[in-house]
Amino acid sequence: MTTAEENYLKAIYHLSDGGKKSVSTNDVAGAMKTKPASVSDMLRKLGEKEVIEYRKYYGLHITEEGKKQALQTIRKHRIWEVFLVEKLNFAWDEVHEVAEELEHIQSPLLIQRLDAFLNYPKFDPHGDPIPDEFGDVKAKPRLVLNEMEIDQMGQIVAVKDSSAAFLKYLDKVGAYIGARIKVLDKTDFDGSLEILVDQKKNLFMSKDVAANILVQQS
Amino acid sequence: MTTAEENYLKAIYHLSDGGKKSVSTNDVAGAMKTKPASVSDMLRKLGEKEVIEYRKYYGLHITEEGKKQALQTIRKHRIWEVFLVEKLNFAWDEVHEVAEELEHIQSPLLIQRLDAFLNYPKFDPHGDPIPDEFGDVKAKPRLVLNEMEIDQMGQIVAVKDSSAAFLKYLDKVGAYIGARIKVLDKTDFDGSLEILVDQKKNLFMSKDVAANILVQQS
DNA sequence: ATTTTTATTTAGGGATATCTAAACTTAATC
DNA sequence: GATTAAGTTTAGATATCCCTAAATAAAAAT
Numbered sequence: 001m002t003t004a005e006e007n008y009l010k011a012i013y014h015l016s017d018g019g020k021k022s023v024s025t026n027d028v029a030g031a032m033k034t035k036p037a038s039v040s041d042m043l044r045k046l047g048e049k050e051v052i053e054y055r056k057y058y059g060l061h062i063t064e065e066g067k068k069q070a071l072q073t074i075r076k077h078r079i080w081e082v083f084l085v086e087k088l089n090f091a092w093d094e095v096h097e098v099a100e101e102l103e104h105i106q107s108p109l110l111i112q113r114l115d116a117f118l119n120y121p122k123f124d125p126h127g128d129p130i131p132d133e134f135g136d137v138k139a140k141p142r143l144v145l146n147e148m149e150i151d152q153m154g155q156i157v158a159v160k161d162s163s164a165a166f167l168k169y170l171d172k173v174g175a176y177i178g179a180r181i182k183v184l185d186k187t188d189f190d191g192s193l194e195i196l197v198d199q200k201k202n203l204f205m206s207k208d209v210a211a212n213i214l215v216q217q218s
Numbered sequence: 219m220t221t222a223e224e225n226y227l228k229a230i231y232h233l234s235d236g237g238k239k240s241v242s243t244n245d246v247a248g249a250m251k252t253k254p255a256s257v258s259d260m261l262r263k264l265g266e267k268e269v270i271e272y273r274k275y276y277g278l279h280i281t282e283e284g285k286k287q288a289l290q291t292i293r294k295h296r297i298w299e300v301f302l303v304e305k306l307n308f309a310w311d312e313v314h315e316v317a318e319e320l321e322h323i324q325s326p327l328l329i330q331r332l333d334a335f336l337n338y339p340k341f342d343p344h345g346d347p348i349p350d351e352f353g354d355v356k357a358k359p360r361l362v363l364n365e366m367e368i369d370q371m372g373q374i375v376a377v378k379d380s381s382a383a384f385l386k387y388l389d390k391v392g393a394y395i396g397a398r399i400k401v402l403d404k405t406d407f408d409g410s411l412e413i414l415v416d417q418k419k420n421l422f423m424s425k426d427v428a429a430n431i432l433v434q435q436s
Numbered sequence: 437a438t439t440t441t442t443a444t445t446t447a448g449g450g451a452t453a454t455c456t457a458a459a460c461t462t463a464a465t466c
Numbered sequence: 467g468a469t470t471a472a473g474t475t476t477a478g479a480t481a482t483c484c485c486t487a488a489a490t491a492a493a494a495a496t
Contacts, residue, residue: 002452002453004452004453004454024473024474025473025474025475026472026473026474034453034454034455035454035455035456036473036474036475037454037455037456037457037474037475037476038453038454038455039474040474040475040476041452041453041454041475041476042453044475045452056461056474056475057460057461057462057473057474057475058462084328087335088328088331088332088335089331090327090331094327097325098323098325098327098328101323101324101325102320102323105316105319105320106319107315107316107319109308109312109316110302110306110316113306113307113308114306117305117306220482220483222482222483222484242443242444243443243444243445244442244443244444252483252484252485253484253485253486254443254444254445255444255445255446255484255485255486255487256483256484256485257444258444258445258446259445259446259482259483259484260483262445263482274444274445274491275443275444275445275490275491275492276492
């Protein structure tokens with residue numbers, strides 16, 4: 001597989017939501033920032049390699065083999081992201097571009113050793129799970145914000161209370177679905193928390209608020 | 219610069235002995251394991267980019283700009299080698315291929331951070347010097363083997379005594395010009411050393427023998 | 437000084453990955 | 467159901483990097 005093929009396949013995997021949905025030529029062109037004409041050509045090739053099932057004019061489905069290969073690329077990408085953030089002190093929003101290059105290095109031994117060096121991380125700095133070498137993905141654990149420990153990081157994925165008042169409050173304090181958070185401090189006395197949002201904003205939050213925020217740990 | 223261009227320029231830099239010698243099309247084809255016809259094409263391109271000075275049928279000279287760029291690629295290659303050996307426990311003779319890929323990752327920040335992470339190494343695992351970010355190369359320090367400290371590594375580069383008897387002795391114990399060594403132990407009493415050769419062979423050596431072996435430190 | 441050998445370049449072609457423009461298929465609208 | 471719109475594919479180009487075969491230049495040999 002060439003670098004371009006790997007990138008297409010990875011995009012297709014994401015667009016198909018892990019193989020669940022059918023994907024169109026235009027979808028792929030959008031994701032890859034190329035023209036539909038270029039995509040048609042690539043889809044024909046990927047079809048021949050049997051990593052996708054391609055029917056002209058009707059879009060494509062990723063095959064089991066395709067999924068496996070896409071997950072290996074995703075695995076490498078996310079392991080490199082962990083390395084960049086944890087060892088080289090990159091910020092979590094600075095790593096994507098570089099990981100995009102590093103993921104194409106061809107060396108099973110390298111990724112195996114790197115994984116060990118990083119102590120077999122299960123999630124990347126964005127909170128996304130790292131597939132294992134067989135392509136198995138751990139479901140992202142979800143928990144209520146007030147159950148997190150100090151120094152744990154995660155991403156806000158949902159709220160329990162979706163009343164206008166609550167959402168308005170979240171908006172006011174700068175929290176939102178997708179925000180990356182880190183628990184800086186917890187007060188045993190009242191269960192209140194101090195949270196770092198997007199690596200910049202400090203936020204004090206009562207237990208009652210935290211109990212209504214669902215977080216995906218990383 | 220493309221990956222292929224970077225690789226050609228690096229090969230040219232080495233073949234020209236750092237810009238001292240003129241290089242022929244055939245030399246480059248040999249080093250790159252491509253055909254001379256392919257090289258001619260590439261030389262024209264590199265000439266247009268003014269990293270080499272190319273005269274048809276008469277070979278080429280690398281330019282100052284070319285040297286600078288080649289040294290940056292070499293810098294990246296060697297820094298990655300240090301990473302692979304020191305952090306990921308690769309053997310020094312396993313790293314070249316992977317470093318050959320890693321050196322083409324385009325991110326000045328990455329190499330800067332990696333350099334810091336490795337504590338600004340001056341030599342790669344083969345004992346070759348790592349150019350700094352301006353392309354300046356430290357001369358390789360040479361010293362007599364018995365002056366090395368415990369745990370220091372290096373490469374045998376020459377002998378003071380080149381008598382047949384001495385060379386025969388070296389051969390017998392498995393030491394040779396180019397051998398990679400590490401000082402495992404030193405005995406103060408008689409100045410004798412215990413040496414690891416090529417990461418496998420243990421060797422006891424008297425002070426008199428060690429005093430006749432020149433080593434390049436790394 | 438001519439011939440032979442060696443080195444090098446040019447010409448033409450294949451693979452990858454991209455593009456624009458034109459053609460075609462399917463879906464949507466009237 | 468015909469027309470229009472949207473989506474997709476094909477055709478033809480360009481750029482990179484490689485190849486083989488043929489042509490040409492330079493060096494070596496007679």
